[in-house]
Amino acid sequence: MKDKALQQYARSRVEELPGAGLVHPFGPDWDVFKVREKVFMLMTDITGEPIVIVKADPEDAKALRAQYEDITPGYHMNKQHWITLRPGGTLQKDLVDDLVTESYRLVVENLPHAKRPVDPGTFGRSEQ
Incomplete structure (x- = not known):
């Protein structure tokens, strides 16, 4: 996966x-x-490459960083709860989709029930 892909x-x-x-x-x-005023993903090019930063479960984040050289600790974020996705060729579209969905789900599950746009316990998991 190269450049802006x-x-x-x-x-x-x-x-x-x-x-x-989307906000700036x-x-x-x-x-x-954001979902309901809570951040779940950031994107920037200020590092010299187009990166994506998403929330992740700490254990998942650790495993992902060990498995993929293009996944590093969250740039300018809590290194335990956020990961940075870098363009380099090892990250496939399906994985990016899953990581973005999981980040969204992690944020939604911490929202008050009345503000949740989806059920975080089931959302995004039926395809797996």
């Missing part, structure tokens, strides 16, 4: 997620994606 895959997945929206609280260089 990683960000295009991530952006396409976000467009399918109920209640997700840190200026035009950062695309910040």
Whole structure:
């Protein structure tokens, strides 16, 4: 996966997620994606490459970083709960879709029940 394809895959997945929206609280260089005012994904090129930053379960994050050289600790985020996806060729579209969906789900499950746009216990898991 080269150049902007990683960000295009991530952006396409976000467009399918109920209640997700794009904001620019840190200026035009950062695309910040939120669900009900909570961040679940960020994208930027300020590192010199187009990266995607998503939330992950700490144990999953550790395993992903060990398995994929293009997954590193979250850039400018909590290194235990966030991971950075880098374009390099090892990340397939299906994995990017799954990681974006899981990040969204992790954020939704911490929202009050009345604000949840989906059931985080089942959303995104029926295809697996």
